[in-house]
Amino acid sequence: MKKKSLKGSIVLVCLTGVYLYLQDKPTIQLNEIVLQNIEALAQGEGDPGNFYCTGTGDIDCIGYKVYEKITGFSLKP
């Protein structure tokens, strides 16, 4: 009887572990998709994106030292 309940406990723990592992993966994928969608919305659909060097600072940006190197805006009308 003891052996049976021990085996049962092990199986339960293992099943919980596998469940947690399988649950974990789709969450990461979903977050990535959501993030990509947010970025796509920010840049406009089909826009390959652009970047800008703004301000004065120490970030290297195409030969200039700028405060920040940013993206997310489009110059298209």
Added chain:
Amino acid sequence: MRYLLSILCIGICFSFLKNSFFNERYNRYKTFPEERKVTTQEISLQTDFRYPYRIAIKENMAILMDLHPNEYFYHVYSYPDWQPIATFGKRGEGPKEVLSADGIRFYSSDSIYTLDANRMIITRWTLSPEAKAVSRAEDIPLNKSLIRSLDFYRTDKNFLIPNYSGECRYHKVSHDGQSIQNIGKIPTEEHKENRDVALAQAWRTFTDYNPKNDIYVLVTQLGEVIEVHNLKTEKQFVIYGPGGEPAFKKVLGEGIPTGIKGFMDVQVTDQAIYAIFDGLSWEERKKYQVQGKRPPEGGHFLYQFDLAGNPIRKYTIDKNIYGLEIDEKKNQVIATCLESDSPIVTFQL
């Protein structure tokens, strides 16, 4: 049944270990064993600086580098009394002028080396304190294969220059500017498959080397990663801090910062590694701008590591600082500062 159990056990083990084993390849630190607060003292200089960025001290001379000057990038002073001696590195597009200042290494009065990344030239200058003059002694054009060099150190044998293409971590470059050896890889855990220029830009580092112990250190401008290379034993230590690896997104082949700004400068002494750390995210900086405030520029912390990159002590500074020089005899830090009236502040360790 036994077969099924084995598979399930492997599953559960994989679930628990996958983060620590498969994703996190490098060691981490979360806190420092000791923390201290330090108060700075300003040193007033007679020169106006627009962006005091780097400082180099050798014996009784000090050189300050202005990243965005009106006229000259480099200013020489007597040390420790800070009397102006000379200026050099005139900003401009002329043949003997400097397009950008990306680093300074001060070895002796006839061996002051500066890096101009836009021209891809390392220049050696000689200083004559008596004549109060600095003259250009030698231009070393860097090989085009290096693409863009943003920091350097001159050893007796070669230059150590971080890589800009993503194909390796740093180069050994001959004293005439030719790449002679490519070493290591960017220690990324998230972008192992895309080792390109965007990754190298995001992993832009500030470096230092100490010939006495053969320790070469790279710290990331974004994120919080410190890499220690012992060039004698060829041992390498990579340590991630809580800020993790540099976060970025790739747009038109460029690495665009998205996470935190990390280290500002680093120095390797005989016993320890000192690095200035910021830690503020770009999102947090935007909040300052929305409120009409100027975001902090420079790092609020000085981190001390041992020569294997293990954290020893964290100093919280009452000002944000950029470049540092450790005076080990006085146990003192001399640092450049944008937010005080003086370009230089000091504090005791």
